[in-house]
Amino acid sequence: MTKIPVAILGATGAVGQRFVQLLEAHPWFEVTALTGSDRTVGQQYGDGCRWVLAEPMPDYARGMLVLPTEPGFEARLAFSALPAEAARAVEPALAAAGYAVSSNASAFRMAPDVPLIIPEVNPDHTGLIAHQRAARGWPGFILTNPNCTSTGLTIALKALQPAFGLRRAMVVSLQALSGAGYPGVASLDILDNVVPYIPGEEEKIEQEPRKMLGTLHAGAVRPAPVVFSAHTNRVAVSDGHMVCASVEFERAAGPKEVAECLAGFEAPEMVRTLPSAPRQVIEVRSEPDRPQPRKDRLAGAGMTTVVGRVRTDPLFHVKFVVLSHNTVHGAAGGSLLNGELLVAQGLVQ
Amino acid sequence: MTKIPVAILGATGAVGQRFVQLLEAHPWFEVTALTGSDRTVGQQYGDGCRWVLAEPMPDYARGMLVLPTEPGFEARLAFSALPAEAARAVEPALAAAGYAVSSNASAFRMAPDVPLIIPEVNPDHTGLIAHQRAARGWPGFILTNPNCTSTGLTIALKALQPAFGLRRAMVVSLQALSGAGYPGVASLDILDNVVPYIPGEEEKIEQEPRKMLGTLHAGAVRPAPVVFSAHTNRVAVSDGHMVCASVEFERAAGPKEVAECLAGFEAPEMVRTLPSAPRQVIEVRSEPDRPQPRKDRLAGAGMTTVVGRVRTDPLFHVKFVVLSHNTVHGAAGGSLLNGELLVAQGLVQ
C-alpha cells in the first residue's frame, strides 16, 4: 500500500513536535512536508527547531526543509499545529486549495459547519463536512479536535451519557506546561507555584464538550443540554492534564455503576481498528491516589483516558478524576486519530 | 509586663518548627518548653531537629533541651503541633493537669465540647470551654484550630454568610507539601506530578467549616446548613494552600458585590488588636491570575487570606480562588492567634 502524503503545519512548536514524533513509521501516512514560521522557513528542521520533547527527534525529520505555511506543499492531508490566529488565516486557504485539514487549533472548533471530533465520541459528526464543502465551495475541508482539557473529560462523559444522562458538571483542571507551548510558561512563574488562570481555557471547556456530546441532525449539531462550570489551573507538570469532576446526572447513579460504565466503554467498531486508537479507551484505576500525570499519562501510549477516585459527591451524584495526555490524545494524537478516521470513512484517499 | 510561659508540643516537626519561628520575640509569650518524640528527647533542639523552613532557626531555640511530651514542663499554655494519634493520647492528660492546650491537631476538632476556632470567624465559640471543663472535670482545657485547607475557605465564606447566606460549595484544593509534614511526600512522587488524594482531607473540609460557621447555643454548636463537596490534590508547592471554590448562596449574588463583601470583611474588634492578627483579614486581588502560592502566601506575614478571580459561576452563583498560608494561618499561626485570643478573653492569664 502506498502511504498517503501528509504535512505538519507549525511543525517546530511543542504540538508540532509531537506530530513529528507520532508520525514516525506510521502505517498509513508519510510526512512529506513540514511548515514553520518565517524564522525557521528554509532551515533544516533539525536546525530550526528547538526540540523540547523527552523522546529524541526522529531521524526522518532532521534533514527536511521547513516550508512556509501556505498552499503549495505536496500532501493530501495537513495536520495543523498552528496557533489560533495563524490557523484562522491559513486553514481556509488550504481547504480552498483542496487540502484536507485536521486541525488542532481552536480557531474553527465552534463554527457550525466544522466538525469537532473525538473518534471515540462522535465519529458521525464528520457528516458536517459535506455541508461545509457545499456552503463554502471548498474542494478540501477543515475538521478539528477539541481543546486538550476537554478531550479526556468528554470521553469520560460520553461513556456515562447513554446510561445516566448528563445534567451538570463542575470541573477543575490541573494542566501541564506543554499545553502552553514553548517557551510558554516562565520557570519563575511556576517553580514552587500554581497559576490559577489560563486565558480562554474555561470558556472552551464549558462549550466544546457540549458540541461533541450533541447530536448531528439535518446538517447541524444540536449541543447536549449539559451545563459546565470550569476552573483551570497551571501546575508544574510537563505533560498530562488532570481534571477533578463532579457530575450530576438525569438519573441518580452511584460510584459502582459509574465505574463499571466507564470501564466498559468502547469506541464504535470502525474506530477501534484505527492505527492510533487505544486498545482501551478508558482505564479505571481503583487505587485511592490515581490517576497521576507522571505515572498514568503514558497509558495506551498516551491515547487512553485514565479515570480514578470514583466516589459519591455530596452535592451532585458522583465525583472522579480524569487524566489525559494533553499533547498526545489531547492534541497531536487526537488530530492524528481524526486523520485516520477520515481515511477509514473514505474522506481522505 | 511579664510574658506568659508557653510550650510547643511536637516542636521538631514541620508545624512545630513554624511555631518556633513565629514565637521568636513574641510580645506576650515566652517559649519555656519544647517537646519532641523519643528520638529527640534529651537532645538540644538545634541538634535533634532537621530544620526544613526557608527562614533560619531562631537562636533562642537552638540550645533548648527537647522534653518528653507529657505533663511536667513549665508553661501555662501549650501549643500543640502533635500528630493526631499522639494528640488523642496526650492532650487530655495535659488539660487534666491544668494546661491550656491550643491544638493544631485534628483529634478533637469535631468533639462537641471542644471549640474549633478561627478568631476572625467565631471567637465566641470559646464559650464551649466552660462546658468542656465542667463535663470533663479538667482545670485546663483543649481548644483547636481547623485543618489548613479549611482555614482560608472558612474565612472567605464567613465574609459572605451574613449578606447572602450559604447553601452549597464545591471546593477543589491544590495543597502544599508542608501540609504533609516532614519527610512527608517523597520527591519521586511529586516531581513532574500531582497526587489527587490526601488521606482524610476531604472529609475534614466537608465538616469543619460547618462547625465554625455555625452558632453557639446553650452550650452546643449548631452547624451551619451549608453543604460541601471537596476534591483535594497535592502539588509541588512548598507552602500555600489554594482552593478553587464555587458557591451557591441563599440569595442570588454576583461577582461585584461578592468581591466588595470579601474586601470589606473585618474581624471582631477584640481580634483586630491581637499581636498576630493580620491588618487585613482578606485581600482581594483583581488581576486575572492571582492569587498564586509563591507570590501571595506571605501576604500579612502569612495571616492574610488572599482571594481572587471572583466571577460568575454557570452552575452556582460565583466562583473564586482562595489562598492561605498552610503552616502560618492554616496551622501554627492560627493556633498562636487562638492562644492570643484566650489571653484577650481572660481564659489564659
Added chain:
Amino acid sequence: MTKIPVAILGATGAVGQRFVQLLEAHPWFEVTALTGSDRTVGQQYGDGCRWVLAEPMPDYARGMLVLPTEPGFEARLAFSALPAEAARAVEPALAAAGYAVSSNASAFRMAPDVPLIIPEVNPDHTGLIAHQRAARGWPGFILTNPNCTSTGLTIALKALQPAFGLRRAMVVSLQALSGAGYPGVASLDILDNVVPYIPGEEEKIEQEPRKMLGTLHAGAVRPAPVVFSAHTNRVAVSDGHMVCASVEFERAAGPKEVAECLAGFEAPEMVRTLPSAPRQVIEVRSEPDRPQPRKDRLAGAGMTTVVGRVRTDPLFHVKFVVLSHNTVHGAAGGSLLNGELLVAQGLVQ
C-alpha cells in the same frame, strides 16, 4: 532457544522496578522469581510494590508472588537490586548456593576477587570469577556493576585512555532523585533546592573508575594510576546523572581530538551484539547546552552515554559534560548487560 530463568532480588525498590521493566520480553532471560523485604513477601507484586516509574508496570510481574530474599527460588542468574547491607549478608549465601549473582549493590564492588564490570570498558575482568570461586569455594559467584555516577564517567574516560593516558580528573555530579531509591529524598528537601551531599558517593566515584580502568594481571586488578576528586550534588531531576568533568592527560590533547575519540569509541566485538548493548556507546553532542537529563537520558534506550560541551580547560587539558541514565545503564541496565555478558562468555548457561 529456551530462556534462562532469572531472579530479581529486591524487586520492589526503585532499581528493582527498573529490572522488572527492562526484563519484559527479554530475548534470553525469563523472570521466574521476584524477591522482596519482609513487608512485601507473600503479596502479589502488583499489590506489594509502590510503582514509581513513569512507564507502566509490565503485566507479567503483576501477579507474581514476592518471595523472601534467600536461596531456594528457581533461577540460574540473580540480578540484585538489594541495598548494600542486605547484599553483604545475602549475596555470598546465594553464590554459595550456586547462583550467579549480577549485583548492582556496592557491598562487594571493591573486593579484590569480585569483578566490577562495565562490558564496554573491561569485559575481560570477568577473569576474576575463576579466582573468586577457587578462593571462596563457591559453585556460584558475584559480579558487580559500578555506582550509577561512575558508569558514564568511566565509559568516557575509557574512550580517552588509550590515546592520551589519564592523569587527573576533577568531577562534579548533579544526580537524579531515583538514585536515592524510594521514598528517598523528601520533597521538602529538594523543591527549589539542591543538596550538595550524597553519603558515601564521592568515595565511590574516586575509587571505582580506577578499578575498572585498571588491568587484570595474575588474578588481580591493578588500578589505573589516574587520581580523582569528586563533588556530588542531588538535584530535582527524576532520572539521569550529569557529571561536569575536567581531565588532565598524560599527553596533551585538545577538544577536537578528544571529541573525535569519544565519538569513535566502540565496545569490544563480543559486547556489541549483546541484546541490551547500545548501538552507539557514546553520543557526542555539539550544541552548546547539551547533554541535559530530561532530553538525553533516553538516548539508546538509556544505555548510551551522552557527552557534550567538550572544550579546553584552563587548568587541565579538556572539560566536558557526561550524562548517563542512572537507573538504566547506571544500575539495572548495566547489571542486565553484565548478565548478558556472562551468557556470551559461557559463565552462565
Added chain:
Amino acid sequence: MTKIPVAILGATGAVGQRFVQLLEAHPWFEVTALTGSDRTVGQQYGDGCRWVLAEPMPDYARGMLVLPTEPGFEARLAFSALPAEAARAVEPALAAAGYAVSSNASAFRMAPDVPLIIPEVNPDHTGLIAHQRAARGWPGFILTNPNCTSTGLTIALKALQPAFGLRRAMVVSLQALSGAGYPGVASLDILDNVVPYIPGEEEKIEQEPRKMLGTLHAGAVRPAPVVFSAHTNRVAVSDGHMVCASVEFERAAGPKEVAECLAGFEAPEMVRTLPSAPRQVIEVRSEPDRPQPRKDRLAGAGMTTVVGRVRTDPLFHVKFVVLSHNTVHGAAGGSLLNGELLVAQGLVQ
C-alpha cells in the same frame, strides 16, 4: 539627615525588582526615579511591572511613573539593573551627565578604569574613579559589582588569600533561575532537568575574581595570579547560586585551618558599618549537607556568604561549597552596598 535621592535603572526586571524591594525604608537613600523599557514607560510601576519576587511589591513603588532610561531624572546616584547592551549604551551618557552609576551590568566590569567592587573584598579599588573621571572627562562615574556567581566565590577566596596564597581554583556552579531574569528560562527547559550551559558565564567567573583579588597600583588594577576553570549549570532553584570549589594554594593548607580562616574573615572597618553590610561576612556550616540554596540563601538577609563541606581535596588542597544569594548580594544587594560605600567614602554626597 536628608536622604540621598536615587534612581533604579531597569526597575521592572527581576534584578530591578530586587532593588525596589531592598530600597524600601533605606536609612540613607530615597528612591526618586524608576526607569524602564519602552514597553513600560509612562505606566505606573504597579501596572507595568510583572512582579516575580516572593516578597510583596513595596507600596512606595506601586504608584511611581516608569521613566525612560536616559539623563533627566532627579537623582544623584543611579543603581543600574540594565541588561549588558542597554548598559553599554546608556551608562556612559549618565556618567557624562553627572550621575554616579552603581551598575550591576557586565558591560564595563572589565574596563581598566572602572572599579569592580565587593566592599568586603576590595573597597580601595574605588581609587580608579578619579582616573576614570580624568580620562573620560565625566563629572559622574561608573562603578560595578561582579557577576552573581563570582560574588560569593570571591569573598571566600579573599578570606584565604592572605594566609595561603591562591594558585588554582576549579569551580562548578549550580545557578538559580532568577539569574536569567524574567521571563528567562522556559519552564519546559528546566522542569525535571538541568541545563549545563549559561552563555558567557564561565568566562566571567574565570576573569572577574582575578580583578577583584588583584591590587590597585598607580591607577591600574594588577590581577591576582590565580587561574580559574569554571563549569556553569542552571538548576531548578528560584534564588541562590551554589559553587563547588576545589582550591590549590601557594602554601599547603588543610580543611581545619581553611574553615577557621573563612569563619574569622571580617570586612574592612569602614565596610562593617554600612547599612546593608552583613553582620557576618561568611558563615561556615559544619553539617555534612549544607549550604543549600533554599535553607541558606536568606542568611544575613541574603548578604552573608555561606560555606560548608570544607574537606581535603585529593588533587588540590581543599574543596568546599559556597552559597550566595544571587539577586541580593550577587546583584541588587551588592550594588546597593557599593552605593553605600560611595557615600561612606564621600564619593556620593
